Amino acid sequence: MYVAVKGGERAIENAHAWLAEERRGDPTVSELSIAQIREQMTLAVNRVMAEGSLYDPDLAALAIKQARGDLIEAIFLIRAYRTTLPRLAGSNPVDTGAMVVSRRVSATFKDAPGGQILGPTFDYTHRLLDFALMAEGEAPPAAPTAPADPVAVPHILGFLDRDGLIEAATPSDLTPPDLTREPLELPADRALRLQSLTRGDEGFVLGLAYSTQRGYARNHAFVGELRIGTVAVEVDIPELGFAVEIGEIELTECETVNQFKGSKTEPAQFTRGYGLTFGQTERKAISMALVDRALRWRELGEDFTGAPAQDEEFVLSHCDNIQATGFLEHIKLPHYVDFQAELELIRSVRAAAFSQMEAAE
């Protein structure tokens, strides 16, 4: 006698227990600490913070540990945690011009006030496996240091702006919309697009940016400036009547200089793309700037060429990896009922076709 499948509850419990065991791996190998992940898997931590939209290196490290190193799963844990946090205040806009930079490069000017600072970059490393790291050795020798240079590091695009060579970036006091508190409604303004891109999946945004370089809405981007460093976060305290610094965060900012626009009546100007992300996440910030620029076609009077990177609905509806992964993976859930309905339909359609064929013979 057939008995309908039971025991979902026990199956789940056992699966979770097994998962916990697998997460830990071989218990004779010492356990990873949160501090180790935070300090030695920094770029993974940064990505989880950027796409999780929560600046907390310890929690990001915990999420990575709990997710067995699956970064999208870790981002998911952070997002689910973040959504329950109370919204105490909104900060003032951070001043990236006052950033204490650890890296600052420009591809458009050989030198500029503040200089080019390579910082801790993989650029110019040879991608050769360093087997010395396999032997858990000593800490590497300290990098050479120099006394802090008090010189200001102004934004490079400011130089172009002063000469009117690049479109003006008009400051606005408007409160930007909040994607995490309001439903995404299209068409979206630039602030909302940028917000969506900054927490968008790095791989997806990278792929879109790459497609613009290969001709799908090409916009001739130069990295005007890429800067990474820490900025102060300030919050206005109405009771005090002034802003108080509540901490500092590391950011990556990318400003691109793109193909110019102009007409008989308007003098030609370069245009801008912008990327800003948590932590040291420069691949993402540069990609974001290229996609931002591609999405601005309407505002800049360009043609819609049908390229995916120009298509706001396409980009914003699909860049969130938590939405994407959830929906993709839900097809693993039971669909017995839908499938049963389809089975009956296809049988009925086939039966009708066969009886027609027989009638024709």
Next chain:
Amino acid sequence: MNPLFTVRDLEKRYGTRIGCTDVSFDLWPGEVMGIVGESGSGKSTLLSCLAGHMPPDRGEVHFDGRDVLAMSEPERRFLARTEWAFVHQNPRDGLRMAVSAGGNVGERLMAVGARHYGDIRETATDWLGRVEIAADRIDDRPSAFSGGMQQRLQIARNLVTGPRLVFMDEPTGGLDVSVQARLLDLLRGLVRRLGLSAIIVTHDLAVVRLLADRLMVMKGGRVVETGLTDQVLDDPQHPYTQLLVSSVLQV
């Protein structure tokens, strides 16, 4: 009798450039008007404004006594799928290429509430016949049709709900000469038999000679000459019209 369609002082600008300006005319029931001019003359802009695809900057448009420009979007769309029809130059713009010929013709019927599959199919078959498409092609998609067939299908799809006013944008453009002649013949028969009013934009004087009762000649966004078709073509008054007519005769 009242005019079916009245246009007064219509103007559309693109920035400082004139799209069309100072256009006024009346169209009477059963009358076919041709708008001719070379590309850039403003005839397509005018047609877009008349058909409600683009809002004019100034002027009035009345259909059967109703102020078209004052209509809400739902009212205008309802009008566009009932009493009006629009035949695009490129059938791809006017057809659903992924939907069967029958579905293409049936869509307008269903949009206004037809809910009987058999009746819809019967009407679609009838209309395919009227535009000389064999009944056994009803379940084929337009992508399997020749250019001339696609255009005839577009016409059937437009006329199936019995519109009173048809806008046509270069309906024979992009077709071979022999195919054009057949299509023109068909169009003339349909327009006359159904007593349709129509506004046809074209650069082809042969099209208006065959179809239009009256002509409007446009240049630089303005109407330079109007009159009965034969009159305008046989005895053009404006130098530009003379040039147009003579350039055709030389061919």
Next chain:
Amino acid sequence: MTAMDAYNFAYLDEETKRMIRRALLKAVAIPGYQVPFASREMPMPYGWGTGGVQVTAACLMADDVLKVIDQGADDTTNAVSIRRFFQRTADVAVTEETEAATIIQTRHRIPEAALREGQIMVFQVPIPEPLRFLEPRETETRRMHALADYGLMQVKLYEDIARHGEIATAYAYPVRVEGRYVMDPSPIPKFDNPKLNDSPALMLFGAGREQRIYALPPYTQVESLDFDDHPFVASKADHACDICGATESYLDEVITDDQGGRMFVCSDTAFCRSRQGDAA
């Protein structure tokens, strides 16, 4: 995280619940209309019922009795997971009996037992837009709804009949609500569509990833789209349940061996069990 004490009743904070309730009220006021809402990230993945969970969380009161089903069954893994979530976060009573429940969250089915006044059905919705596969753009589909421009939907049904001889939609079969909005009833089999019409229960639909909520207030007129000469038929497998013998319930087909052997059993496990109890 073991201490669920750190979270509010039914997980969501009260501000969020209020936002969802406002969307629900609007949805009830305009039956079948998709109301955008600021869906939150939930501790389960998008596509796994986050919309339904948020709606349930916003409706739950301490004395509610909750039933959760997936594919009609109370013990499918995802139903178990969601039921446990609310047991942990809201400590509400749970039941498998349709009649005893005040709120029923479901994926893909409507229970066989008749619903009554005062009950709330919460549907998990993957794609709320019935026109989505005809027109991918949200801006365009919203305009089509605003203008009740539904010719294209009917064209799809026409094409089905032209090609297959019948309307080839077996689940998520589109309905028209009170003669106005065309609505996706979520991926329930079309067998369940008639239960939507004139139901004494309140029906709420939540789509988390797509950020939409819609509703059918009690006793709403809900018609399945069709043609006069190809009327809608609520079909099911032409069998009786091999366990309880029911002939009027929706059946799952179960493969019993590799020789083509199969049997049919009620997809609504609570219904089937109650009938077995009656027989015993």
